[in-house]
Amino acid sequence: MIRRRGSRGPQPVPVRCGDGRHTxxxxxxxxxxxxxxxxxxxxxxxxxxxxxxxxxxxxxDTFVTPETATHLLGIYDHNRAERLRAFPRAVRRExxxxxxxxxxxxxxxxxxxxxxxxxxxGMSSLTPNDGGxxxxxxxxxFRGQGLGAELVxxxxxxGHEHLGLASVRAGTETANHxxxxxxxxxxxxxxxxxxxxxxxxxxxxxxxxxxxDAVGTARCAAVAQGAVTRA
Numbered sequence: 001m002i003r004r005r006g007s008r009g010p011q012p013v014p015v016r017c018g019d020g021r022h023t024x025x026x027x028x029x030x031x032x033x034x035x036x037x038x039x040x041x042x043x044x045x046x047x048x049x050x051x052x053x054x055x056x057x058x059x060x061d062t063f064v065t066p067e068t069a070t071h072l073l074g075i076y077d078h079n080r081a082e083r084l085r086a087f088p089r090a091v092r093r094e095x096x097x098x099x100x101x102x103x104x105x106x107x108x109x110x111x112x113x114x115x116x117x118x119x120x121x122g123m124s125s126l127t128p129n130d131g132g133x134x135x136x137x138x139x140x141x142f143r144g145q146g147l148g149a150e151l152v153x154x155x156x157x158x159g160h161e162h163l164g165l166a167s168v169r170a171g172t173e174t175a176n177h178x179x180x181x182x183x184x185x186x187x188x189x190x191x192x193x194x195x196x197x198x199x200x201x202x203x204x205x206x207x208x209x210x211x212x213d214a215v216g217t218a219r220c221a222a223v224a225q226g227a228v229t230r231a
Contacts, residue, residue: 011035013113017222020101022110022162026154028147029121031110033222038080038095043111043123045069047137055176056137057199073139076118104223105129110158112151114142121147124155132159132168136182148178149185156186160214163223167213171197174206183210 013032014023023032034040041064047056048063064072075083084092102108107127114121122138136151152170159165171193172179193209 017162017220020222022108022158022220022222024110024154024158024162026150028114028150029112029154030115031112031124031151031154031158033101034099034109034111036095037097037099038075038084039111039120040099040109041095042072042075042120043109045072046120046122046139049140051140052137055173055179057201057203057205059200073120073141075120078118104163108158108163110155112138112147112154122151124151124158126155126159126163126168128159128163128165132165134159134168134170143178146185148182152182152188153186156188156212160212160216161218162220164217164219165214166217167211169193169209169211171207171209173197174208180208180210186212188212 013030013035014021017023021033021035023030025031034043045064045068047053047058048069049066053063063069071083071086084095087095105128107125107130109123109125111120112122112124113119120139121142122136124134124136126132126134134152134155136148136155138147138151156168159168169191170183170188172183174180188210189212191209191211193207195206196204197207198204
């Protein structure tokens with residue numbers, strides 16, 4: 001948690017990009033670079049349930065238990081201090097540490113928050129040095145509301161307008177019709193790629209590939225100032 005002198009809360013959500021951090025708005029969400037490790041853990045918890053893991057195949061010991069995920073997903077800025085007290089002191093010290101900002105070619109993550117409640121709806125990732133590969137996930141309470149397509153479209157725009165990428169891509173299991181529908185709704189089009197893909201847990205699946213191209217691109221202030229990786 002990045003604190004200002006005399007402040008008891010996390011640094012406010014930035015209103016503009018800068019100093020290696022990004023922020024952007026959609027119709028229903030605010031997206032921004034995680035401020036601290038607690039932000040990052042809440043974002044990861046949004047995709048830790050069994051339904052999400054059926055598609056992601058994350059390694060089991062890399063995500064939290066359902067009970068912890070529920071606790072994390074109930075956190076917003078005004079109850080952070082109270083909910084942090086549920087963790088052991090050593091864990092609390094870790095969670096309030098600022099995140100290590102990625103270099104300009106490394107994976108970038110954006111936390112997706114609903115402004116009206118402050119609750120985390122999900123998270124997206126984009127890796128410039130992997131062909132602009134993107135990934136998105138929503139917490140269970142925010143699925144089935146069209147937010148997936150909104151988050152996918154915003155992540156593509158993030159790549160084009162903030163990172164200067166002419167093209168971004170995404171892959172999904174062919175049977176994941178919800179994800180494929182979100183990609184199509186966000187303006188992604190099918191393109192050729194490997195027919196099979198190995199998930200992190202070793203499961204091999206049939207997959208479909210999509211891409212999104214931009215006519216023009218731009219780089220925001222966060223890229224220019226964040227060129228030096230911070231420890």
